[in-house]
Amino acid sequence: MKITRVETFAVPPRWLFCRIETDDGVVGWGEPVVEGRADTVRTAVHELAGQFLIGADPRRIEDHWQLMTKGSFYRGGPVLSSAVAGLDQALWDIAGKTLGAPVHQLLGGPVRDRARAYCWVGGDEPAAVRDQVAAQVEAGFTAVKMNGSGRMNRLPNVAELNEVAARAEAAREALGPERDFAVDLHGRFSAAGAVKAVAALEPYAPMFVEEPVLPEYTHLLGRVTASTTLPIATGERLFNRTDSLPALQAGAAVLQPDLSHAGGISECRRIASLAETFDAAIAPHCPLGPLALAASLQLAFCTPNFLIQEQSIGIHYNTGAELLDYVADREVFRFHDGHLLRPTGPGLGVEIDEKAVRKADGSAKSWHNPVWRHLDGSFAEW
Numbered sequence: 001m002k003i004t005r006v007e008t009f010a011v012p013p014r015w016l017f018c019r020i021e022t023d024d025g026v027v028g029w030g031e032p033v034v035e036g037r038a039d040t041v042r043t044a045v046h047e048l049a050g051q052f053l054i055g056a057d058p059r060r061i062e063d064h065w066q067l068m069t070k071g072s073f074y075r076g077g078p079v080l081s082s083a084v085a086g087l088d089q090a091l092w093d094i095a096g097k098t099l100g101a102p103v104h105q106l107l108g109g110p111v112r113d114r115a116r117a118y119c120w121v122g123g124d125e126p127a128a129v130r131d132q133v134a135a136q137v138e139a140g141f142t143a144v145k146m147n148g149s150g151r152m153n154r155l156p157n158v159a160e161l162n163e164v165a166a167r168a169e170a171a172r173e174a175l176g177p178e179r180d181f182a183v184d185l186h187g188r189f190s191a192a193g194a195v196k197a198v199a200a201l202e203p204y205a206p207m208f209v210e211e212p213v214l215p216e217y218t219h220l221l222g223r224v225t226a227s228t229t230l231p232i233a234t235g236e237r238l239f240n241r242t243d244s245l246p247a248l249q250a251g252a253a254v255l256q257p258d259l260s261h262a263g264g265i266s267e268c269r270r271i272a273s274l275a276e277t278f279d280a281a282i283a284p285h286c287p288l289g290p291l292a293l294a295a296s297l298q299l300a301f302c303t304p305n306f307l308i309q310e311q312s313i314g315i316h317y318n319t320g321a322e323l324l325d326y327v328a329d330r331e332v333f334r335f336h337d338g339h340l341l342r343p344t345g346p347g348l349g350v351e352i353d354e355k356a357v358r359k360a361d362g363s364a365k366s367w368h369n370p371v372w373r374h375l376d377g378s379f380a381e382w
Helices: 038-053 061-070 077-099 126-138 158-175 191-204 215-225 241-249 264-277 290-300 354-360
Strands: 003-011 015-022 027-030 114-120 143-147 180-184 232-234 339-341
Touching (some): 003 038, 003 354, 027 290, 061 077, 077 264, 077 290, 126 143, 126 158, 143 158, 158 191, 215 241
């Protein structure tokens, strides 16, 4: 079996898919993308494919991963690791289809039969948070995630801290004590500011507080973890085991590798094992499309320290297309009391509607995350 062709498809709302074809007719799909940099990643995918994959045996997954990540003098970064991630997903998809088994079966078999999932809620005001959380509870979800704040000072004042607390209080009131919410701070605070913000959240017992500091300040994360009893999460902008290790050493309780950014199934499997040695859980980051979610679920079902799965079905910024628009059989992504059931189909376990993907290719509008400044004029995460 040899790889004969690698194609990429830029589709709405902001996703990039790749398709690997073999001379045996087996096709694998993956999702290599950096949000807002899809064209750049697309170029990297074709460079890697031309250099390392065309004409090669797709079943040599680990060898291909090593070559793609270590076969050049300059390594790493979100663009290259995301290109590798999508290609890696597609190679695992081919392996599973060739053997007639889901990927999680090839990785040791299932350790659970359903995976808990959460959805995003917006709502900048407490009343909106309460209403949107209540709607998700009505839909059967047992967990949600929300932003901790809007624009503020990196070192928040009392009024801003009160706003952080008011959002959390509204979520807790809507959820009750038996359900969970997580709070994403997006690295919008300084380390000292994050300590204050996390303290404001403590009375409402969120499941975890995400990215209290930016990933480039991971060396300061220990200040936050040492200051609180709340679990601290990070990892969506860490792209390999080496990036993840300092976060674990700083006391992160939850790692959030993104299977479309952090080297795919191969590397995220290793990140999960590393986290297990620190008694940390993983909650894969996935605000992306159907292939990223399918790959994440394959990891979830064979990983003992899996906590919960992010997913983007119905998320507010999926404009122009929805995750299910590219899936031939939507049943695999149907929720059951806030959980997704273990997929049993071969490979990634999802059947892509190739006709829909080819039709949508090139119609995605250029997307970039909003850029805004802190009140003091410094740039902030969106």
